[in-house]
Amino acid sequence: MDAHEEPGTGAGMTTGMLARRLGISPTTLRSWDRRYGLGPATRVEGRHRRWTAEDVAMVREMCRLTAEGLPPAEAARAAKAQAGRTGAGHSPAAGAPPAGPPRPRPLATVGEPFSLVDAAPADVPPVADSRRLCRGLAQAAVRMDAEAVQEQITATVDAYGLMAAWEEVLVPTLRYVGRRWESSDDRYVEVEHLLSWHISTVLRHTYARATAQSGAAGTRQVLLACLPGELHTLPLEVLTAVLAERGLRVLMLGGSVPVEALEATVRRVAPAAVALWSQSRSTANLPLARHLAAIRWGIHGARTRSHVLLCGPGWGLRSDPELLRPFGLGDAVRITVSAGRPGDDASTAREEPAPESV
Incomplete structure (x- = not known):
């Protein structure tokens, strides 16, 4: 029993x-x-x-x-x-046909923006002929040509850098495939999954390469995690890779991290910053974010705590004096890099978004 x-x-x-x-x-x-x-x-x-x-x-x-x-x-x-x-009585419907599995939804159509970014940061150069690159990548994915998909993603990242490739090629292609999925009765679900998997592969390879070359040993880590029930990890994966390229030590926990695990990790590693991802309003947990921001450690009289970033469209336009709300990938990178430097105040690193980007 x-x-x-x-x-x-x-x-x-x-x-x-x-x-x-x-x-x-x-x-x-x-x-x-x-x-x-x-x-x-x-x-x-x-x-x-x-x-x-x-x-x-x-x-x-x-x-x-x-x-x-x-x-x-x-x-x-x-x-x-x-x-x-x-109904409330939980009785099976008389004569009702057995229900099939619920229809899945494409990642790129959930929430407002699919990514951390609303507009490309000023320090990211534009990708030449990005529409042609998006079209070629989408066509390779629709053909289910895994080798071509991997080759094109890798070549774009190598040529333009991770941030520019993500914002101007990868996210627009994901959105395009997501729209095809929504309008075609799930005919393109396998296309979106193939594309997402190969993007994730390149992001993790970029992270591993940057970590091997980094000299950040001994600095405080940055913790990234999806909230309980949140399974969309790609935006946090790109943030993980970019931060690693900037020389930060990154601890990525992935999707749907339980409350107890989040709290235990913050207490155990004392991160400089904690980035919490929420793709939809149903997973945004403001009390949890405030609780993590209130955890303190260190000697009496010099106690400190983590900077907590509310990342993703699920948080809406919520603001809190104790929390940070980046409005783009570049904004999140600037805040987190600042938090990782001893003596810097991450709250001063945040740049308010232009009204049209909110």
Whole structure:
């Protein structure tokens, strides 16, 4: 019998246990139950609620769909349909056909901008004939020509640098493929996945090469992580690679990092800066960001803390005096590099965006 199960009930995970496992708050689970009927199918009178494996699978699907940008109500309907439930009573619909898997959404159409960038920074030279490069890369991806895709991405990065290649070629191509996917009944899902995988491959190679050549040993690290439920890592991967090229030590945790893991890492490594990525509003967690920014360490009288950056469109235009809100890849790089230099105040490095770039 599972360690979380109660004898004779067949249902064993408490709301708190489930919240910790999924990296969300118990309040969110109760709200989803109250608003959308996403609670345990079986309830025991006078006892704490217990979540079965089927209940957990349904809530996990809800987390996945909201992380991809679906509105909560729509995501709840899809999650309940997949679990065979309808309405608040969770009873299967009479005569209803079995629900298929929910339709995925392309990365490049989730949220406002797909990337950290709204406009190219002034210090990034324009890519000559970027439209031709985008068209060639998109055509290679549609042909499923993996060798050509890899060769073109690598050549563009080598010729123009990572930031310019990302902003003027890679992101526009991802957006183009995403629009084709949205308008073609999922015919191009494999194209977007192929393109994303090869972009990620080049970014990680760039990071590894920059790290091998860096002399940043001994400096404080920069921590990058996606919030719980957030699976879109490409924008943080490009920030990781660019920061490594700038000589910073970078600790990249990847997608959907649980709350406890984020807090434990901040306390363990005492990073100079923490960049938190949120692609959609459903994953933006301002209380968590404030909590991480409040963690202090060091000797009494000289205690310090991490600069916390709210990266990605999921944060909207939120501002907080204790947090930093970069509005572009160049802005995020400037803030983070400044935070990594002893004695610098990262808050003074942020440049306010022009009104049209917000």
